[in-house]
Amino acid sequence: MGRQKKYEFLRIIERMEEDNILLIIANIREVIKDSNTGNVNVLSRHSHSAEYPLNSVxxxxxxxxxxxxxxxxxxxxxxxxxxxxxxINSFLIYTPIY
Incomplete structure (x- = not known):
């Protein structure tokens, strides 16, 4: 039938105590599913990551x-x-409307 397209915003925050690091990854991605084949392709449009020492976030x-x-x-x-x-800073602050 064709391709279905959806857009996703993802944010991962990981606290790594042993390394004293706060890691943040933010990603806006375009996901395309081909309804004929069932194949899914993720095209990452913008991705940012940042690291902060835990004692000065x-x-x-x-x-x-x-x-x-x-x-x-x-x-x-x-x-x-x-x-x-x-x-990067503003990008990471973005909160989607649910």
């Missing part, structure tokens, strides 16, 4: 929470990729 990063992939609309996808293209 900035305030705006301290309040972040990890979340599972959240579907966003094509308009939100466009807006996010333009708005946060080179702005």
């Amino acid at each position: 900035p305030r705006h990063i301290q309040v972040l929470e990890a979340f599972e992939p959240t579907e966003i609309s094509p308009q939100e996808f466009e807006q996010l990729t333009k708005l946060y293209k080179n702005d």
